Each structure stands twice: as C-alpha cells, then as structure tokens.
Amino acid sequence: MEYFLELICGGLTRGAIYALIALGYTMVYGIIGLINFAHGEIYMIGAFTAFIIATALTIYGFPLAAVVIVAGLAAAVWAAAYGYTVERIAYRPLRGAPRLSPLISAIGMSFFLQNYVLLAQTADFVPFPALIPDFDFLEPYSHIIGASDLVILATTAVVMVTLTCVIRYTTIGKAMRATAQDSAMALLLGINVNRVISITFIIGSALAAIGGLLVASHIGQINFYIGFLAGIKAFAAAVLGGIGSIPGAVLGGMLLGLTESFGTGYISSDYEDVFAFSLLVLILIFKPAGLLGKATVEKV
Amino acid sequence: MLRLEHVRAGYGNILAIKDISLVISEGEIVTLIGANGAGKSTTLMTISGLVPCRGGKILLNGREIQGEAPDNIVRLGLSQVPEGRHIFPLLTVKENLDMGAFLRRDKDGVKRDLEFVYTLFPILEKRQRQHGGALSGGEQQMLAMSRALMARPKMLLLDEPSMGLAPLLIKQIFAIIERLNRERGTTIFLVEQNARKALRVAHRGYVLENGEIIVTGTGRELAANEKVQSAYLGM
Incomplete structure (x- = not known):
C-alpha cells in the first residue's frame, strides 16, 4: 500500500512537470496552430538560468528562500525573453507561409538553442544546487512523498489556478481565446494579434522555466540536452489531452506521469519511455483528437 | 468623412x-x-x-x-461587422461584447454602451452567459452589430x-x-x-x-x- 502511494506521488510530481511544459505547447498551438519544437529548449534555458543565479547567490550566502525566489523569477523572465525572441525571429516572419515552414523553423531553433548552450556553457552535466529543504513535518512520510515532490505539486497547482483565472477573467485572457478562435475577427476589433501571440509565448516560456527549475532541483543535475526528452514527453502529454486544450494539457501530463510511475514501479524502469509513448499511441487510436480535444478536419 | x-x-x-x-x-x-x-x-x-x-x-x-x-x-x-458575423463561438455573449470594447479604457462609457446595446437587443442580455456559438443566426447578427458598437465607432x-x-x-x-x-x-x-x-x-x-x-x-x-x-x- 505504501509503495502504491509512493508511486502515485511520484507519478503526480512527474505529471505536474509535464503539464507545466505541455501548457506552453498547447497554448501556442491553440493560437497559431504551430508546434513549437523549441519549447523544450526554453525549459532547458530556464533550468540553466536558475542554475547560474542560484549557484551565485548560494556562494554569496543568501538565505535559501531568497535564492529560490530570485532564481525562479530570473529563470522565468530570462526564458520568457528567449521565447519572445524565438517567436519574433523564427516564426513571425513566416506567418501566412505554408504550415510546414514554421515547423521546420521551430526544429532549427531547437537545434540552435541546444548547441548554443552547449558552446556557451558545457557539454557535461552540472550539479544543480538543492533548493528545496527537507521539511520536518514530512519526516514520518518521507518514504512516500519527498519535500521536492510536495513543492512541485504545490507550485504547479498555484500556477495552474493563476493561469486559469488569467485566461478566464482578464481582458488579455479573453483576447487570447478570441484570437485562437478567429484571429481575423480579433484584428477587426482592434486586438493587436501579434502582441497577443507574443504574450502567449512569454507566458508559456515562463511556465516552462518554472518547470525547469523544479525538475533540476529535484534531480540535482542538468545539461544542454535535458530539453529534448522533457519536450517530447510534454508534447506527448499535450497531444494526449487534446492539443489546444488547457485542461487537456494538465490531464495529459498527469496521466503520462502516473503511467510512467506505475510502469517503472511495477514492471521495469528500463521501459520508462515505452510506457509513456504506448499510452499516447493507444489513446490516439481511440480518440485521435486527444482526450479533451475537438475533432478537426485539417491540422498538421 | x-x-x-x-x-x-x-x-x-x-x-x-x-x-x-x-x-x-x-x-x-x-x-x-x-x-x-x-x-x-x-x-x-x-x-x-x-x-x-x-x-x-x-x-x-x-x-x-x-x-x-x-x-x-x-x-x-472605424468598426466593421464582417460578412458571416464571425462571432467567437466559445466566448460567452458578454465576453464577445467585452472584446468589442477591447481598445477602450473608459469603464463608465463601456458600461453605458453595454446597457445601450442591451436595450437595442434585449435578447442579448438574457443570453449573456451563453456561448456565442449557441445563438441563432439572427441573434448572432445582433451580437455582431452590438460588438462593433461597443467600440463606440x-x-x-x-x-x-x-x-x-x-x-x-x-x-x-x-x-x-x-x-x-x-x-x-x-x-x-x-x-x-x-x-x-x-x-x-x-x-x-x-x-x-x-x-x-x-x-x-x-x-x-x-x-x-x-x-x-x-x-x-x-x-
């Protein structure tokens, strides 16, 4: 029973991270119909930014809470700047081009950012400082849920609730939904569609960076390549839940996390990725648009 | 003009x-x-x-x-109501109207104009919480015109x-x-x-x-x- 609970907690934690990254994929897809393959790299850049800031602040002896907050904010802002810039230089000039062109541009951006970090930082794994302390009150349950699991789950929950409120109730949230549904009409109402798209990239990138910080601190090391697998998994989560759907991304992420956790826990950890992608294939056979997605006629 | x-x-x-x-x-x-x-x-x-x-x-x-x-x-x-109305189907009637006033910052004026379009088309007030896509063609036309009016063109x-x-x-x-x-x-x-x-x-x-x-x-x-x-x- 305890093992079962441990697997559930582990699965939810994984799922929360997948969901955080998947939100960026799904929001961008919802608004411009593009799969932003460079999104995993934004997550990686977020982790590296957090690493640099956190290490520096730790050396200067700042208290842990301050280190976490400053590193988190810096990672979010820096990654958002990258997300914004990527959209400006790699996707915006291709607006109105055939759908394949921005897709190829996105893959190119992904390679570029990976190699850029490889050259600017290092090819090796670097140790990420432990930013999350052990909580005393978790001591009796430490074999089921760790401190970083709890922090990841709580942070993700807060971020999701905030995002939902922004999208549902604020003017910019409504403008994002309006643009996703009918961008020509949004233009006719005076909505600056390009700005809405930029804001979508900024929000998605900041979420990915927060995910990057949480995972890096959980696992304890990062390198330039971590964005690849995380990106693919989160993309699978977004597709699983129905790409374009925000609740779908969260649901897809959680399902994927739990599947991996149970698969590795009860069967074999060698097949971790097999479980994830088998689930994806299985669901797409029966629900091609994903769990919460709407069936559409033509999408790449 | x-x-x-x-x-x-x-x-x-x-x-x-x-x-x-x-x-x-x-x-x-x-x-x-x-x-x-x-x-x-x-x-x-x-x-x-x-x-x-x-x-x-x-x-x-x-x-x-x-x-x-x-x-x-x-x-x-200059506001346009395009052919085919182009209501945002998954936004509510009220949210569609809010989008019409997207560029405006005068809250009181927007509120007055909302009351104005509701007096022009009382059905929209009744349906303000419904999705735009759930309206009939005639109601969508009313909504499309009202949405344009919300910009006070x-x-x-x-x-x-x-x-x-x-x-x-x-x-x-x-x-x-x-x-x-x-x-x-x-x-x-x-x-x-x-x-x-x-x-x-x-x-x-x-x-x-x-x-x-x-x-x-x-x-x-x-x-x-x-x-x-x-x-x-x-x-």
Whole structure:
C-alpha cells in the first residue's frame, strides 16, 4: 500500500512537470496552430538560468528562500525573453507561409538553442544546487512523498489556478481565446494579434522555466540536452489531452506521469519511455483528437 | 468623412478591386451594392486594413489610413461587422461584447454602451452567459452589430447584415441601422446583396461591378435606374 502511494506521488510530481511544459505547447498551438519544437529548449534555458543565479547567490550566502525566489523569477523572465525572441525571429516572419515552414523553423531553433548552450556553457552535466529543504513535518512520510515532490505539486497547482483565472477573467485572457478562435475577427476589433501571440509565448516560456527549475532541483543535475526528452514527453502529454486544450494539457501530463510511475514501479524502469509513448499511441487510436480535444478536419 | 481615391486591392495575383473612388460624408448612410464576387467585401477589408491596399488612397477625415495597422483604424473610429458575423463561438455573449470594447479604457462609457446595446437587443442580455456559438443566426447578427458598437465607432462598416435572416429579422436589423444613424449620428457604410432594402434606407449608393464603380446616385435615383433595376432588383 505504501509503495502504491509512493508511486502515485511520484507519478503526480512527474505529471505536474509535464503539464507545466505541455501548457506552453498547447497554448501556442491553440493560437497559431504551430508546434513549437523549441519549447523544450526554453525549459532547458530556464533550468540553466536558475542554475547560474542560484549557484551565485548560494556562494554569496543568501538565505535559501531568497535564492529560490530570485532564481525562479530570473529563470522565468530570462526564458520568457528567449521565447519572445524565438517567436519574433523564427516564426513571425513566416506567418501566412505554408504550415510546414514554421515547423521546420521551430526544429532549427531547437537545434540552435541546444548547441548554443552547449558552446556557451558545457557539454557535461552540472550539479544543480538543492533548493528545496527537507521539511520536518514530512519526516514520518518521507518514504512516500519527498519535500521536492510536495513543492512541485504545490507550485504547479498555484500556477495552474493563476493561469486559469488569467485566461478566464482578464481582458488579455479573453483576447487570447478570441484570437485562437478567429484571429481575423480579433484584428477587426482592434486586438493587436501579434502582441497577443507574443504574450502567449512569454507566458508559456515562463511556465516552462518554472518547470525547469523544479525538475533540476529535484534531480540535482542538468545539461544542454535535458530539453529534448522533457519536450517530447510534454508534447506527448499535450497531444494526449487534446492539443489546444488547457485542461487537456494538465490531464495529459498527469496521466503520462502516473503511467510512467506505475510502469517503472511495477514492471521495469528500463521501459520508462515505452510506457509513456504506448499510452499516447493507444489513446490516439481511440480518440485521435486527444482526450479533451475537438475533432478537426485539417491540422498538421 | 471617408474618401477612397482610385483604390486597388486583391489577394495574391488577383486584383479584386481595380479602381474604386467614393466618398462618405459624416452622418450619411451609404450603400455599396453589387453581385457576388464584385469586390464588396474586399473593399471593406481594405478599408479596415486586413487586405493590403495596392494603389490609391484611403482618407479618413483627411488622414491617409492605407497601410495603417487594423487596431489603429479601429482606434480612429472605424468598426466593421464582417460578412458571416464571425462571432467567437466559445466566448460567452458578454465576453464577445467585452472584446468589442477591447481598445477602450473608459469603464463608465463601456458600461453605458453595454446597457445601450442591451436595450437595442434585449435578447442579448438574457443570453449573456451563453456561448456565442449557441445563438441563432439572427441573434448572432445582433451580437455582431452590438460588438462593433461597443467600440463606440464614428463609422460602422456593415457587410451583408441581412444575409441568411428571416424577413422579420431583416426588417428589425434595418430599423436598428436607421436608428443608430438618426439617434447617434453614426455614419454607416452598408454593403448589401439585398439591394432593394439597402437602397430604401441609404441616402446614397454606389454600384460595384467587377471591381469598379459603374453607377452612383441617391438611393431613389439608383432604385429608378434601369440598369440597376434589371441587374439587382429583378425588375
């Protein structure tokens, strides 16, 4: 029973991270119909930014809470700047081009950012400082849920609730939904569609960076390549839940996390990725648009 | 108020409008009639800045607006209700109206205008929490017009407001158009296939054929014109 609970907690934690990254994929897809393959790299850049800031602040002896907050904010802002810039230089000039062109541009951006970090930082794994302390009150349950699991789950929950409120109730949230549904009409109402798209990239990138910080601190090391697998998994989560759907991304992420956790826990950890992608294939056979997605006629 | 001088525009290699010159003065209702594919909608989209102007000038109160971003054109007081209404299907009626007021910062004014459109179309207030996509065609047309009014435009561009509506609803929509013009002084540029109805409410009209203006005159003159009668009024 305890093992079962441990697997559930582990699965939810994984799922929360997948969901955080998947939100960026799904929001961008919802608004411009593009799969932003460079999104995993934004997550990686977020982790590296957090690493640099956190290490520096730790050396200067700042208290842990301050280190976490400053590193988190810096990672979010820096990654958002990258997300914004990527959209400006790699996707915006291709607006109105055939759908394949921005897709190829996105893959190119992904390679570029990976190699850029490889050259600017290092090819090796670097140790990420432990930013999350052990909580005393978790001591009796430490074999089921760790401190970083709890922090990841709580942070993700807060971020999701905030995002939902922004999208549902604020003017910019409504403008994002309006643009996703009918961008020509949004233009006719005076909505600056390009700005809405930029804001979508900024929000998605900041979420990915927060995910990057949480995972890096959980696992304890990062390198330039971590964005690849995380990106693919989160993309699978977004597709699983129905790409374009925000609740779908969260649901897809959680399902994927739990599947991996149970698969590795009860069967074999060698097949971790097999479980994830088998689930994806299985669901797409029966629900091609994903769990919460709407069936559409033509999408790449 | 709005003046088009030898405007040309189109999509890709096709020039949908070849040479359009027209004038709309403040407080007027002017209609543009023509057959399917004559270039009516392209004319409106060019004015709104969604289709690039390939030649000529578009002047709003003496200021050239061709090449301006669409949001700046809305800011200058020009709102369009496009053909087919383009309601945001998954936004509620109220949210659709909020989007109409997207550029406005005067909260009190927006609130007053919301009350105004609810008095024009009480059904919208009843349905304010429903999704736009759940409305009937007539209600969607009312919502589309109300949404444009939420920007408090000085001039309203209406593209086929009667399309696909029952006769009674058409009558109601045209009555509202006249009322807006009379009570609020909103200048109206009306594109219609329903030429008979359009010429009855319009002060003046232009007839568009293959991307060019072929006749112009007052509503009554055009309704009496033989060519217009045979081509557009089925007489």
